[in-house]
Amino acid sequence: MPTTPPSTARLAVSTVIFALRADRAGGPPALWTPLVRRTREPQLGHWALPGGWLPPNEELETAAARTLRATTGLAPSYLEQLYTFGGVDRSPGERVVSVVYWALLPSDEAARATIGPNVRWVPADTLPALAFDHAEIIAYALWRLRTKVEYSEIAHALLGRTFTLAELREVYEAVLRRPLDPANFRRTMLASGGLQETGEHRAGTPHRPPKLYRYDPAGPAPGIREPFRDAERTAS
Template identity: 60%
Template sequence: MSGIEIAVSTVIFALRHDTSTDRTSLWMPLVRRVREPYEGSWALPGGPVREDEDLSDTARRTLSETTALSPTYLEQLYTFGHVARAPQPVPGPRVISVVYWALVRPEEAERSIEDENVAWRAADDPPALAFDHSTIVEYALWRLRTKMEYSRIAQAFLGETFTLAQLRQVYEVVLQRTLDPANFRRQVEASGAVEPTGDYLVGGRHRPPKLYRHREASDLADNGPLTRL
């Protein structure tokens, strides 16, 4: 082993409905490695950084090349550079991985590539992953659930407009617990993070629910608490 190489990996989360369980849960796309080490194993999408690329550009390029996804929400998560990330001895340079995470809406996730080398798997129950990617996924899940407690990151899983029931489902799926609908409504409305659009979601058999929107798109960043649920 000689030298050091910088690579980028990305954890992508989306809410997807599992027809086998009739439940909505967090899923992520994985890619199958086609060379050693770990040939044939599942791994996070990513690749080496080119000399003329910023790190975020590498994340977007490799996501596009492997999954056809172009997420709006893309954030640097952490850097993983433990000496024993790969089995020893490994020919070539030591690889330090800068990890990003991305959140996509269900309709975005449906446009991704799915074939024998790209597959969506439940984020909380992934297969054995190459390198230290299982540790990376665990850290990304912890970070997501922590941010859900105090930021407005749930917006990244939704469209421009949504019902409070849809927003509550995002929190319930990510936090893995049931939230009281009335209490959730009171807390969200009191936070001032969302506002009614004046429109309603039509097409159901019951009274159409109000549609809401977040006040500012910039609120996806950690600019202040939404509510602690």
Template identity: 70%
Template sequence: MSPAQRSTPAHEPATAELAVSTVIFALHTEADAALPSLWLPLVRRTREPFQGQWALPGGWLPVDEELGKAAARTLNETTGLTPKYLEQLYTFGALDRSPGRRVVSVVYWALVQSDEAARTAEGENVRWFPADDLPELAFDHNLIVDYALWRLRTKLEYSRIAHAFLGETFTLAQLREVHEAVLQRPIDPANFRRTLEASKTVIATDEYLAGTPHRPPRLYRFDSTIDPADLGPLGRATPGKAS
């Protein structure tokens, strides 16, 4: 047996490739809809595998770039978005998720306000879709979106993650609308106010929303001492963590 044969055993596995992808949620209100809903941008694949199918924004991870920065860069290159809230979601690495090669994807998720979503570079290969009514996506991206929706709806119950959909100040009705859009069910305004006041996550300001036909509602802000989401001890060191 030659040295070359000894140094390359037949059972040696191929090297896995590493990629990053991002799920971006924004609120969208349709004229005939009872509630606002969550939408996300997808990009059309221009090469095989899955050429022509829609997929999450993403790309390969360079050896000299941090994960969070790579996720933000690929997202901006494909959609033009630069979200303030960008958090690592999960790592997907099933053996059969990419035909003909082993690809492990580190997935991030982002939340953007409606006005920022409106500035997305939409076109033939970039389009917004309702998160709960997606076409068949490339790879395992339908599963990834389902997982992201589950995480968002779970976090909404115990964190101030809704802040990422709103400006610095907001009315309680606007905040309730975020919860209704994410949970996809109406919420009683009085119960919502009581629950919110008991949580002590929002602070009333001395400002009021201008331009309303009736008594202007008070504006609130989130308590800045509370992080948008509990990322645990890794949160202080994770690139892409929301500020």
């Protein structure tokens, strides 16, 4: 017998965070995301996205930032609304509509996250069983990121203010989940007009210190969609 849907819905906010972290097995860096353990029913003890209820007097982004800071200690500078998830059966017992934000963090900022029995970082592509529809939400966020990184400068949010071309390539490889030819990548990025040399070099490397770059806010977005794939086809 079908159940009667509730007549009202509660509004919540959640946040998906992505950061580049070293692979535990010694492989290349990968995208990781923090999860929090639910401390109340429904689905007590399950891992879930950071989030909470939306108070009537608080703006959506303010609530997202507040709940994220309360659960993980993080306060990312890049926080963007991702999507609204409002399926009738996504939460047992009541209708819950979640406005989901996403955030990208440089590795050093992610390292300052609260770590404890109720906060856990996991690889974004190999998730444990999650509460509600949170696995679907993370999958959607990954799809958006992988689409957007090909035509925008969004990759810079996973880096520090300055970076080497090798560090930038690591971000693209982690997001797109495929290796990129270093020479073609370098040529495409430098030809894009979206990067600036800082005149400085990365110290502490075993070989010739690599140049440091930053994004040029006045330049075009250094995406890699068509030019880079054309270069890969030519190289092959």
